[in-house]
Amino acid sequence: MPVLIPPVEHSQDTRVGHPAWREATRALAEEAHQLTDRCGQEAVTMWQPNDSVRDPHVAHHLCRAAYILPWRFRVEMLKGGSTTEKPPPGEGVTLWKSKMKPPAWHARLPLPMHRDARALQTAEVVQAHARGARLTAARLGRAQHQINGQLRLLQRQREATDHRLSEVRKALLINQQSIKLRGYRPKSETISDKADSMLTWEKEELRSMKRKMEIDMEKSEALLKTLASCRDALVFCCKERLQAVELMNQPLDKVLEQAGRHSWVNISRVPTPRTQGLKTPPPDPVGTYTPECATALYEAKRLLMESKDTLLDMAKNEEDIRVQQQQISDRVCASLAQKMRETLELKDRLNMTLGLMRGTIHRCTKFNQEMYITRGLIKGPLSKSYLETREKLDRPLVRMYQRHVGTQLPEATRLAQGTDKLQRHISHVEKNLDELLAMRKNLTWSFNCKKIGHDVDYSVVRLRLRQRHPHVCYEQAQRLVNDWDPRTPPRVESTSAAAK
Numbered sequence: 169m170p171v172l173i174p175p176v177e178h179s180q181d182t183r184v185g186h187p188a189w190r191e192a193t194r195a196l197a198e199e200a201h202q203l204t205d206r207c208g209q210e211a212v213t214m215w216q217p218n219d220s221v222r223d224p225h226v227a228h229h230l231c232r233a234a235y236i237l238p239w240r241f242r243v244e245m246l247k248g249g250s251t252t253e254k255p256p257p258g259e260g261v262t263l264w265k266s267k268m269k270p271p272a273w274h275a276r277l278p279l280p281m282h283r284d285a286r287a288l289q290t291a292e293v294v295q296a297h298a299r300g301a302r303l304t305a306a307r308l309g310r311a312q313h314q315i316n317g318q319l320r321l322l323q324r325q326r327e328a329t330d331h332r333l334s335e336v337r338k339a340l341l342i343n344q345q346s347i348k349l350r351g352y353r354p355k356s357e358t359i360s361d362k363a364d365s366m367l368t369w370e371k372e373e374l375r376s377m378k379r380k381m382e383i384d385m386e387k388s389e390a391l392l393k394t395l396a397s398c399r400d401a402l403v404f405c406c407k408e409r410l411q412a413v414e415l416m417n418q419p420l421d422k423v424l425e426q427a428g429r430h431s432w433v434n435i436s437r438v439p440t441p442r443t444q445g446l447k448t449p450p451p452d453p454v455g456t457y458t459p460e461c462a463t464a465l466y467e468a469k470r471l472l473m474e475s476k477d478t479l480l481d482m483a484k485n486e487e488d489i490r491v492q493q494q495q496i497s498d499r500v501c502a503s504l505a506q507k508m509r510e511t512l513e514l515k516d517r518l519n520m521t522l523g524l525m526r527g528t529i530h531r532c533t534k535f536n537q538e539m540y541i542t543r544g545l546i547k548g549p550l551s552k553s554y555l556e557t558r559e560k561l562d563r564p565l566v567r568m569y570q571r572h573v574g575t576q577l578p579e580a581t582r583l584a585q586g587t588d589k590l591q592r593h594i595s596h597v598e599k600n601l602d603e604l605l606a607m608r609k610n611l612t613w614s615f616n617c618k619k620i621g622h623d624v625d626y627s628v629v630r631l632r633l634r635q636r637h638p639h640v641c642y643e644q645a646q647r648l649v650n651d652w653d654p655r656t657p658p659r660v661e662s663t664s665a666a667a668k
Contacts, residue, residue: 239268300456305409308461311468312402318475319395325482326388332486333381334642339493340374341645342635343367346500346628356614357511357621366503370496377489384482391471391478398471401464409456497636501629508625515618522611529604536597543590546583 183190239260241253255262255269262269279285347367351358451459635645 236268236270239270241267241269297456301409304456304461305406307465308402308406308409311465312399312406314472315395315399315402315468318472318479319392319399321479322388322392322395322475325479325486326385326392329381329384329388329482329486332489333378333385336374336377336381336489336493338640338642338645339497339636340371340378341642342632343371343374345635345645346632347371349624349628349631353621353624354617356617357624361507363500363503363507363625366500370500373496374493377493380485381489384485388478388482391475395471395475398464398467401460402468405458405461405464409461497632501632504625504629504632508622508629511618511622511625515615515622518611518615518618522608522615525604525608525611529601529608532597532601532604536594536601539590539594539597543587543594546587546590 238256241255243251243253245251253267258269258271260269260271350364350367451457451462453459634640
């Protein structure tokens with residue numbers, strides 16, 4: 169038979185369990201749910217980058233669209249009006265089909281291939297250090313090569329400058345010998361003239377040239393020592409950098425070409441503001457580009473520019489001094505040649521005067537001799553016995569004429585007066601003849617002096633033209649100046665030594 173259940177009172181809460189029991193269970197479930205969300209969020213956050221965490225208040229598809237927008241290719245307009253799509257700059261993997269370039273993904277936790285990744289990373293660090301050391305060594309080697317080339321150019325220019333300096337010193341010796349030879353002229357020809365002034369002016373100019381060339385030689389010597397020390401520093405730094413690239417078989421010049429920096433290939437080139445290749449890294453004491461390398465490269469660049477300017481100045485000075493020396497020598501030779509022409513003209517005039525005077529002296533001498541003969545004829549014989557009858561004053565005709573008073577004959581008086589007058593003329597002619605002879609002697613002496621002066625000037629010009637030849641060295645000119653005086657006989661020791 170059916171069992172009758174007693175009626176139950178209807179209440180608002182129909183649950184049977186205790187509320188505390190239900191709250192405890194609900195709290196446990198809520199705690200588990202929060203733990204699950206937190207652990208899941210932390211797990212996802214550990215594997216995702218920071219910028220990928222989306223905003224909880226924005227829809228998921230909008231966050232994703234905003235997040236991948238920088239990855240998409242960019243459309244650029246070309247000059248012709250067409251367009252092209254290029255990936256965004258920066259690191260990442262280019263997806264050409266989807267036209268996207270996601271950035272590099274960096275994990276926060278070690279991956280399963282963590283050991284291999286660390287090994288690869290270590291290899292990359294070592295290779296990057298080796299590449300940097302190799303690039304630095306290539307730059308140092310190229311700088312060393314250019315410094316060596318500049319040293320060779322400086323050495324050649326020093327040789328040219330030294331040769332020009334020896335030519336200037338030889339010109340000074342030639343000038344000294346020219347002045348010495350012109351001192352052998354007679355006293356009448358040693359009057360200071362323009363040729364002497366030109367020789368003095370040449371001496372002063374040559375001394376100024378010599379000082380200028382010596383200053384260039386001293387400056388180039390100091391620059392040569394500085395370049396040598398800079399080269400040694402570059403060699404030391406290059407050898408130090410090459411210790412990390414001994415096992416890498418790659419030419420250093422190829423490394424510089426791959427770097428794409430013209431200022432690294434040629435350190436004298438001014439770096440452009442828009443760098444096309446690699447940038448110069450900042451100096452790092454523990455890196456590949458140490459401060460010592462940076463200082464050596466900067467010093468090499470500075471010295472290279474300074475040496476180029478010095479070479480240009482030395483070459484210009486050497487050429488200017490060569491031209492100036494040639495012009496000065498030509499002007500001095502032209503002055504001496506003009507003096508020779510003037511001396512020759514005066515010598516010819518003296519020769520003509522001597523010829524005319526010689527004829528006058530001959531005529532005067534002949535006239536004097538004839539006057540002596542005339543005086544002898546007028547005076548008559550020395551003895552009375554040699555007188556002719558018509559010349560005797562006691563002949564009959566004269567005695568008869570003198571019987572009368574006042575009839576004295578003036579024959580004796582006239583003969584005495586004529587003889588005295590003739591004697592005075594003879595004395596005057598002899599005096600003139602003595603003056604002519606003295607003047608002829610003076611003219612002959614002056615003519616010989618002019619001839620000696622002409623010969624001396626000719627010898628000086630010939631000496632200058634012969635000694636300034638490039639085949640004549642400085643030692644030969646020095647031996648010529650230090651030789652014995654031609655006016656004095658050679659010493660016995662020198663002649664015996666020359667005989668030996």
